[in-house]
Amino acid sequence: MKKAAAKRKESLVEPQSPAPNPYAMAVLTAVLAGLFAVIGGYFTSAFQARHAIAQKQLEYRVAAYSSLLDKTNLNNAQAISQILNIGQMADHIATDGEIQAFEDRIADLLKKQGTHDLYLQLSADLNLFRLHGSGRAQRTCDDLLKALMLRDFEIDWKIYPPDVGEYHEKWKTALENGTAYGWEERVSSDERLMVITMAKLTQLLIRQLKEEIHGAAV
Template sequence: MAVLTAVLAGAFSVLGTYFTAQFQAKHAIAQKQLEYRAQSYAAFLEKIDRSRSPEIGQLLSIGSLAERVATDSEIQNLEDQLAALLRKASVQDLYWKLNSDLNLVRLHGSDRVRRVCDDILKALALREFEIDWSVYPKEVSQFRAKWAGVQKEGITYGWQPRISNEKRLMIIVVGKLFEILVTELRNELQTPSST
């Protein structure tokens, strides 16, 4: 009986150690992934500071500015900012800069963050038609549809166009997606359990 007890105790000890080690390993990996995610998000948010990257800061402000334009002078101001942005950096330069800046975020980010990053790059590559707008809040898809409709009409009253309709829509969509990305990063930094 003592031998049987010793054998069973040994077996349960080995099994307990195995399952405990497996649980601890999974927990340690998950914790490390959360640390990498938080570090990559913080590094990205630091990179997009207006003083370090004025073009990216301008993209972010265009996303929120485009929502509130109503008068001819506001539309002209937006148009002037879009033209100024494209004079500072070409679309290709913006694409490669953002692609580089978003690498760590895409690598360590959640699925939602990766999707927004990919959609930003699609929009910069003039492939915004590939973006699945149904995964975004209704206001975002309506915002995009409104601006796409305005660009298709091609009629301008009271303001002078400075860039092409395609580039205007692209920058406005990128600005809005960038705004969504920053909000998502900040939300996930506050609640790191999101995936």
């Protein structure tokens, strides 16, 4: 009986697990540490690469914006500065003399540049924006060229501040109703609306660029 009880007691005792091999644990720890180091290095490198690309894109964008802003000096002979000058005149004309001066300025621009040459020059000036500009600036550049091609009907004015679309509609209605052009009409209504629309979009583009450069510098 005593022997049977002793055997039952021995069977109830759980067998002890062998102690972990110190060498194996050291190897496993080293492998895991190396794996985590590789994973951490990968994510760090990926973050640094994305940051470097974003920084370079920002540098390109600011350089492109600064280049265009340099061409907006009203004393500059660049087409963009002349268009901005016409836009300023359009905002303040009232007398027949001012209207005629406005008409003459548009006629002189189109005579010196020609629509084709004007398109080539503006395309070159705006090309950097189409590569490095913000989505908002890119849309404005595209719409500016649409206006030059007499395709202002393709422009979605709802994406712009209300005053921009209202300005375009005001001039379009005035020209369709035969508003006075001063003493001598020198350009067609389509050409006049084309330049006025381009001027307004150029003013908007310059304002957008200044806001974005200021935002990048903050």
